[in-house]
Amino acid sequence: MKKIVFILSLIFLSSINAQDIKFGKVSKEELEEKLYPLDSTAHAAYLLKDRRTYFQYDSNNGFQVFTDYHERIKIYSKEGFEYATKNIVYYEPDAGDSEKISSLKAYTFNLENGAIDKQKLSKKDVFEEKLNKYRSQKK
Structure with a gap:
């Protein structure tokens, strides 16, 4: 009986999410916030x-590993702009199999005249740089 209660508790707790924030959904209250409440x-x-x-299996390429990142950053001052620049380092040798970055999306949200202004990151704002013969970086 204890095992059943324990297993049911684990199933219930695994369905609870700590954050209820959706990517791409920004509230007016978040944009109006001038200071971070905790600091x-x-x-x-x-x-x-x-x-x-x-992991996904493809009959042509075998198993492939996918990683999705979602970040939302609130910038409060000019000194905080450095947090908006992201560096993604990935494996890209001169020959052979390599990693790749795909589906890169970024948005800037501003409050202008009481309305939320959403601007998408353009492709000209994404830079690629070869770090060495095995690693590259996207910024």
């Missing part, structure tokens, strides 16, 4: 930082 001296704060890794 008034913070220049920026992560409102969401989520990572999901999973």
Whole structure:
């Protein structure tokens, strides 16, 4: 009986999410916030930082590993802009199998005249850099 209660408790607890923030959904209250409630001296704060890794099988390429990242950053001052620049380092040798970055999306949300202004990151704002013969970086 104790085992059944324990297993049911695990199933129930595994369905609870700690964060109820959706990617791409920004509220007016978040944009109007001038200071981070937990630290008034913070220049920026992560409102969401989520990572999901999973495997998919492709008959041509075999198993592939996919990792999805979602981050939401609130910038409170000019000093916080450095948190908006992301560096993604990945394996890319001169020959052979390599990793790749795909489906890169980023948005900036501002409050202008009481309305939420959503701007998408353009492809010209994404830079690629070869770090060495095995690693590359996207910024």
